Amino acid sequence: MKQRHKRLAAIIGGLSALAVITALLLNAFNSNMVFFFSPSDVVAKKAPQSGSFRLGGLVGEGSLVREDDGLTVHFDVTDNAETINVTYKGILPDLFREGQGVVTQGSFDSVGNFVASEVLAKHDETYMPPEVAEALEKAEQAAKKVDNGGAI
């Protein structure tokens, strides 16, 4: 009888430990998800006004401006429908180029500028991040709808 109680206690102890771990795990997961938004989404106020998110699209042609300190840069991220200006301080990745796909992670500062803490440009130059490709496609479709609506 005593043996059985011991074993029961061990099993209950183990299971509750597992439950606690699971709860902590899911909590950590929940508070660390980062959502992706396209410039159109951001203009439509779908993106969080405070807190971090990912913004992706093409780097606007001729939009890269470097400040005098040599490290702070400003560039446009566009999905060909809407454009958001991004500020980043640091060295840009090798494959960062105007006209190419980019994903940035960051948040709005107090005056509403998007400040990136990370700039991700993928390694293959023909490669387009799938999120960006989809965002571009969506924006294009939206534009077509508007065109059609205007024509008819």
Add this chain to the structure above:
Amino acid sequence: MLPEIGNIALIMALVIAVIQGTFPIYGAAKGNVAMMSIARPAAAAQFIFVAISFGCLVAAFVTNDFSVLYATNHSNSQLPMLYKVSAVWGGHEGSMLLWMLMIAGWGWSVALFSRKLPLEMVARVIGVMGLLAVGFFWFVLETSNPFERILPALADGRDLNPLLQDPGLAIHPPMLYMGYVGFSVAFAFAIAALLSGKMDATWARWSRPWTTIAWVFLTFGIALGSWWAYYELGWGGWWFWDPVENASFMPWIVGTALVHSLAVTEKRGSFKNWTVLLAIFAFSLSLLGTFLVRSGVLTSVHSFAVDPERGLFILIYLGVVVGTSLILYAWRAPKVGLGGRFALVSRETFLLTNNVLLIVACGAVLLGTLYPLVLDALGVGKISVGPPYFDMVFVPIMAVLVFFMGIGPLVRWKKAEIPDLVSKLKYAAGVSVVTAVLVPFIMGEWSFMKSLGILMAAWILSSIFVGIRNRIVLSAKAGGKIGSLSRSYYGMQLAHFGVAVFIIGVTMVNGYEEDKDVSMNVGDTVEVGGYTFRFDGVKSAQGPNYETQIGTLTLFHDGVEIDVMRPEKRYYNVQQQVMTEAAIDTGIFGDRYVSLGEPLGTRGGWSVRVYSKPFVDWIWAGCFLMGVGGFLAVSDKRYRLSSRKKSKRGIDETPDTENDESAKPVMVSVNEGKV
């Protein structure tokens, strides 16, 4: 001509794999010796044909045969020879062929090193490996044939992705695949055991060295990948929780659990069902990793191949393998039996805890890796789960795991006493706590994470010391020599020592690293981590297949010049890609790391990123030690005992020099020496 031979060899290998996967298994079921005897020659033949095929592909790369589409896409006549060879596995088709070479190689080694196993077992194991190979051959021939021609031939190839033009990455995939595919042996042993319904300590002893070797290769493979990312990507990071890294890390975690659970199955005959299930999971996760990487479903630096057909094929293959083996498991596992009983405080319980924690860790990684994919597939939204999540989850799990890891090796099998453990470990605990509190103060700033990391490392180190000392004292009492402790014991302790070294590396780098992004003109200096870097300008130069800008930075410590660092910014002509080559000044207690950003202004200024990375190399040194520990454990002589000898002994009679302190330390039978 050669590519056609390669193609035919591949088809031959498929035919042989079909034979290898059917007759021996059928023969084993029916007790037909002739059919079972096909297994070994078939495995050898399969390997020979795959090797021919692989050789033909290598030849196409080396001789610049740009009528082969795959070579055209991944090589170039200007490419240095080393990279021409490594370019063979630089893309999807070639890496799949490498995978085939590995699985055939593992199958052949089973055929070679299984002289002492019963024929029935050998037939089943090799048969299962044959079946696994059939799926992959089919996959390669159907969706990703590397020998496809392009007519007319092109003048030159499109070159290997510059990122992959690196010695570290030349050997990273073969190592990783050795590990991935190596788990197929553990898997085949598990399936063979389920098919035969016989699973005992002998079975565990057979499958254990194979599992450990696969685990060792996977460890080396992952470590190499991490090291490569550190020096090649120019960010100075060593682990990014990138989905593809996770894809290789999950089989590693489950493989680690399997290595530990096999110990229980071998020593005590317990955990049998669990061990089999882990073997199935470890290989399934290897397949899942392949699927994730090769289907292009992941947004990652590694996903070069984006082809839904391939993804679908691997997914179906994965479904068939996992589904069949789980059904087989559900059907046969109840027959396997439970094995030895054990008390709440016993080695078994500690290893069980190890397994539970590792599985939780693997589940956490799986959640973070797959959940974004599931959300995306459902069209709910695009999310990414960043490093903070994984760090947050991993640190507590590892802390608990390490706590148990310190105690586990000192606990007796079956039943142990807590007061006994306390008296053994009280000094180790005291020393660890004192070290953990003091070291961060001496190093400078105190923080909880630094203390925790040092506590973990000190706890492992001091408990290893206690463990080895106890063994030596005991064996001296019994009149034995130090050398009489088994290699597998030392192997285990060495691997655990590696974990401590790894933890020191991670703690120091995370706690004390410094980095600066600065813009520098010629003559400017910047100070990081007590070192001064002076920028001496940038010069242009020409490489074999790239143009390069080489920067010169002189490194000073306490006013003394200690190194000249030459980071590069390369422009690869064919792929029109820019690559940053960092310059690293390596030392035992840390690295100084410089990479070039972009040219600024007209006076030769550049943006430069400088880092100080204390103890960073300990991370990979730790992984290396873990792997060497694995090799040491496998070299233990008990794995070379003759099977006849083994099968006569019951579980309790086996010389238990590895673990049980109460066992007499010197119990080497005459036979062991001869083998």
